[in-house]
Amino acid sequence: MKTVVEVKNVYKLFGNNSQKLLQQVKKSKLSKEKVLKETGHTIGLKNINLSVNEGEIFVVMGLSGSGKSTLIRCINRIIEPTEGEIYINGENILKMNNKQLTNLRRNKISMVFQSFALLPHKTVLDNVAFGLELQSVKKEIRRQRAQETLDIVNLGGYAHSMPSELSGGMQQRVGLARALCTSPEILLMDEAFSALDPLIRSEMQDELINIHHSMKKTIIFITHDLDEALKIGDRIAIMKDGEIVQIGTPEDILKGPANDYVKDFVQNVNRAKVITASNIMKRKEYLTLPKEGLRTAIKKMQDASISSLFVVNKDKMLKGIVTIDKAVKLIKEKKDNIEEIIDININTVSPDTKIEDIMPMFLNCPFPVAVTDNGKFLGIVFKSAVINGIIGGAQ
Numbered sequence: 496m497k498t499v500v501e502v503k504n505v506y507k508l509f510g511n512n513s514q515k516l517l518q519q520v521k522k523s524k525l526s527k528e529k530v531l532k533e534t535g536h537t538i539g540l541k542n543i544n545l546s547v548n549e550g551e552i553f554v555v556m557g558l559s560g561s562g563k564s565t566l567i568r569c570i571n572r573i574i575e576p577t578e579g580e581i582y583i584n585g586e587n588i589l590k591m592n593n594k595q596l597t598n599l600r601r602n603k604i605s606m607v608f609q610s611f612a613l614l615p616h617k618t619v620l621d622n623v624a625f626g627l628e629l630q631s632v633k634k635e636i637r638r639q640r641a642q643e644t645l646d647i648v649n650l651g652g653y654a655h656s657m658p659s660e661l662s663g664g665m666q667q668r669v670g671l672a673r674a675l676c677t678s679p680e681i682l683l684m685d686e687a688f689s690a691l692d693p694l695i696r697s698e699m700q701d702e703l704i705n706i707h708h709s710m711k712k713t714i715i716f717i718t719h720d721l722d723e724a725l726k727i728g729d730r731i732a733i734m735k736d737g738e739i740v741q742i743g744t745p746e747d748i749l750k751g752p753a754n755d756y757v758k759d760f761v762q763n764v765n766r767a768k769v770i771t772a773s774n775i776m777k778r779k780e781y782l783t784l785p786k787e788g789l790r791t792a793i794k795k796m797q798d799a800s801i802s803s804l805f806v807v808n809k810d811k812m813l814k815g816i817v818t819i820d821k822a823v824k825l826i827k828e829k830k831d832n833i834e835e836i837i838d839i840n841i842n843t844v845s846p847d848t849k850i851e852d853i854m855p856m857f858l859n860c861p862f863p864v865a866v867t868d869n870g871k872f873l874g875i876v877f878k879s880a881v882i883n884g885i886i887g888g889a890q
């Protein structure tokens with residue numbers, strides 16, 4: 496996996512004497528509050544270390560004032576860190592001169608703001624094309640590219656509207672299109688959806704996920720909402736008072752909150768939207784044909800105290816399911832061709848299917864759900880595992 500952004504030992508102190516004070520802050524364990532009281536300096540970032548992989552959505556989450564914006568602004572050097580290193584594609588951006596920085600901001604990194612920050616006197620199309628204008632791309636080409644990007648965010652028909660004629664959600668789509676139009680490698684989004692009302696916000700999250708799937712951009716996304724973080728993040732960094740308290744996948748964070756601060760966030764989360772089939776599936780209970788047959792099937796079901804068993808072929812492709820009742824009946828009839836009783840009416844899901852989408856499958860089908868990848872059997876989700884997953888118990 497390629498690392499696109501790497502932040503190493505980064506500190507940011509706000510105040511007149513930050514360089515001098517930094518050594519003190521590093522040595523002592525003084526809290527942010529105390530440092531402010533005693534020195535008038537604010538700890539913005541304290542020993543931040545993280546790396547963002549190519550193509551991932553990396554979410555930075557934390558309460559107001561925890562340092563999220565400071566961190567993201569250091570990454571495009573709108574803010575100068577007091578100390579540390581920040582690499583983009585292996586290049587230390589803190590060593591770049593102005594020309595290199597302008598180049599970086601025009602070509603590699605785009606930012607989407609909470610406040611949309613559109614140019615009010617330019618049309619939607621010209622707003623989207625603005626980054627290309629800065630790159631001196633010819634008018635026709637930039638208009639064409641801007642139109643294509645507007646189509647991607649479903650605003651193709653609004654090219655000639657003015658920003659003030661659009662709703663908040665639409666304006667934020669324009670903001671997103673503007674950021675995407677220069678085809679940057681990295682997208683920085685600072686609370687980009689926080690000003691939108693919940694329904695529109697949820698739509699924008701879905702749209703971002705879709706765009707991410709098709710364009711594979713590296714995205715650093717800031718939010719103070721854990722539900723949003725869990726929904727869109729491949730990994731999440733949780734910040735408190737300028738420090739990172741935990742970095743992990745949504746599952747890591749739900750299953751093992753690093754401290755009480757994270758635990759407080761996690762308590763109010765809807766687990767059904769986060770836990771996936773791969774987190775709760777069992778892998779052992781299945782039957783492989785032709786190497787195993789009817790009698791093995793019955794023994795396996797008895798040993799595991801289950802009433803049905805998935806059947807796969809030697810390449811592990813899923814064939815269906817057999818039940819203990821039918822298996823016993825077949826034996827009683829002195830037959831042993833298990834193929835006769837394989838039921839193909841089963842529910843299958845991919846490993847990343849969320850519990851909330853698996854739950855309804857148990858309503859109209861008595862069998863467990865098979866987890867497959869292109870037909871290949873990976874594991875089983877039992878109803879009990881789904882229930883445990885939701886209440887956060889043992890799995």
Ligand SMILES: Nc1ncnc2c1ncn2[C@@H]1O[C@H](COP(=O)(O)OP(=O)(O)OP(=O)(O)O)[C@@H](O)[C@H]1O
Pocket residue numbers: 509510537538539557558559560561562563564565566719
């Ligand atoms: N220019 C500045 N001068 C002085 N202090 C600042 C400056 N910018 C930020 N800070 C302080 O740094 C800390 C982190 O602020 P930051 O804006 O990064 O927080 P945030 O996590 O983005 O919060 P929010 O969710 O409210 O946007 C805060 O205590 C803030 O007061």
Ligand SMILES: [Mg+2]
Pocket residue numbers: 563564565685686
């Ligand atoms: Mg902020």
